[in-house]
Amino acid sequence: MIYDFHVHFGTTSQGKKFTVDDLISAMDYFGIEKAGLSVLAGVDMREQNDTVAEAVAKYPDRIVGYGYINPRDPKAVEEVHRCLKDLNMKGIKFHSWKHGYYPDNCPQLDEVIKAIEPYKVPILTHTGTATLSLPQQWATVAEKHPDVTFVFAHIGYYDFGYGCIECAKRLPNIYVETSGQHELPVLEKALQDLGPERIIFGSDWPYKYIGSEMEKFKALTLTDEMRKAIFYQNAKKLWRLGDELV
Ligand SMILES: [Zn+2]
Known part of the structure; x- marks a missing residue:
């Protein structure tokens, strides 16, 4: 059984379109049972999250939905409740680089995370791109919200892999997700320092193979x-x- 914690669909910045059916074909080909989906394409949070809800409705046993939230949008808190209560999504995705904010200097973020906390869902956040998405910046957020689980995507990518693991070592509410991280010493360090219980496989399809x-x-x-x-x-x-099931 394989679950992929991190996938997307929609139109990439290169203009290539990927549908949920393309995603299911890729999952079938690689033997992936379920995948956690959010959509980065588009600008309107509500529309973006609606496309994910439609994908979940079409393939309820295969797709797990994440709400994609821009904390600086005045409707961010409202959208969190809509995603997690009405649309029954299982996680929240943040992308401070794409949305253009510093996670450690974004007062709205605290309010949004407080709204997420009672739902007990994980937050998947992009990490590893300077200057807006450093694992160290997101670690300051994770430290402020110790009862919320954060999953740091890409284990901090190429330049910030080792530092990302140091952050997770210090804060037990941080997990790391493996897509895009091809430095074997970084993967080995994650295994050694965090153990397999805090490492999650993700592919970042369709951006990665x-x-x-x-x-x-x-x-x-x-x-x-x-x-x-x-x-x-x-x-x-x-x-x-x-x-x-309970
Ligand atoms: Zn992503």
């Missing part, structure tokens, strides 16, 4: 238990999928 995102794990010595945690159990826990 799922095959290479999966293949790189062959270079690490993973036991079956470790693999299960990274590729399935951690996502299941954060999406609280088991809770639905």
Whole structure:
């Protein structure tokens, strides 16, 4: 069983269009059971999140929806409640680089995170792009909200991988997501310092090729238990999928 914590669809900045059916085909090809979806294409939060809700309605067993929130939008808090209550989404996605704010100097962000907290959903945030999306900046946010789970996408990418792991080492409410991180020493350090219980597989499809995102794990010595945690159990826990049965 494989769950992919981090995918998108819509039109990329290069103008290529990817639909939910394309996503499902890619998931089928690589044996991925469920994927966590948010849409970065477009400018209107409500419209963006509606497309994700439609995708979840079309493939409820395969797609897990995330609300994409710009904290500087005056309707951000309202949109959080709409996504998590009305649309039953399982997470929130932030992208401070694309939305143009400094996470450690954005007063609205605290209010938005306080609105998210009671829903107990994870926050997936892009990390690793200077100057607006450093793991260290997002760590100051995670530190202020210790009861909220943050998943740092890309393990801080190329330049900030080691520092990203140091942040997560210090703060137990930070997990790291592996898409785009191809530095084996960074992946090895994550495994050693955080353990498999705080590492989550994600592909960032369609921006990355799922095959290479999966293949790189062959270079690490993973036991079956470790693999299960990274590729399935951690996502299941954060999406609280088991809770639905209660
Ligand atoms: Zn993303």
